[in-house]
Amino acid sequence: METRDSEHTDKEGYYSLECPFCSEQFKGFARDINSKEVIDLFCPSCGLCSYKENFQPHIKLEKPVKVTLNDLREKLPTLKRVYGVEGKEQKTELYKVTSNLESTQENYNLETIEMICCNRKIKIGAKEKRTSVFCPYCGVK
Numbered sequence: 001m002e003t004r005d006s007e008h009t010d011k012e013g014y015y016s017l018e019c020p021f022c023s024e025q026f027k028g029f030a031r032d033i034n035s036k037e038v039i040d041l042f043c044p045s046c047g048l049c050s051y052k053e054n055f056q057p058h059i060k061l062e063k064p065v066k067v068t069l070n071d072l073r074e075k076l077p078t079l080k081r082v083y084g085v086e087g088k089e090q091k092t093e094l095y096k097v098t099s100n101l102e103s104t105q106e107n108y109n110l111e112t113i114e115m116i117c118c119n120r121k122i123k124i125g126a127k128e129k130r131t132s133v134f135c136p137y138c139g140v141k
């Protein structure tokens with residue numbers, strides 16, 4: 001495993017974040033995000049609040065994949081033991097948590113905004129400049 005911090009920060013030390021509610025992508029300074037004082041983050045776009053862990057873009061809950069137990073036997077033989085099902089074919093929904101490194105792509109325009117309330121800088125998609133932005137740290141608009 002490589003060092004995760006540098007993997008998910010850009011050259012200026014910003015950490016990629018993604019709102020778990022509206023999927024807005026933004027960035028916060030890694031030092032701020034990793035700070036013990038910061039427990040929750042507010043989405044700068046929709047203003048909803050969640051644990052900062054939920055804003056990590058590289059941890060994705062993929063859409064449920066429908067697989068049959070026969071598929072499981074072939075692809076994931078160890079799962080057979082976990083489920084302990086023999087014979088009958090049943091449908092099982094699997095939620096797969098993957099490490100999605102591709103989500104750190106930089107193909108959207110980001111603007112650096114200074115949140116005066118908390119004296120912290122964030123980066124957010126330029127389109128969000130049109131309206132007011134919620135401060136990810138205190139939720140103030």
Ligand SMILES: [Zn+2]
Nearest residue numbers: 019022043046
């Ligand atoms: Zn949001």
Ligand SMILES: [Zn+2]
Nearest residue numbers: 117118135138
């Ligand atoms: Zn603030």
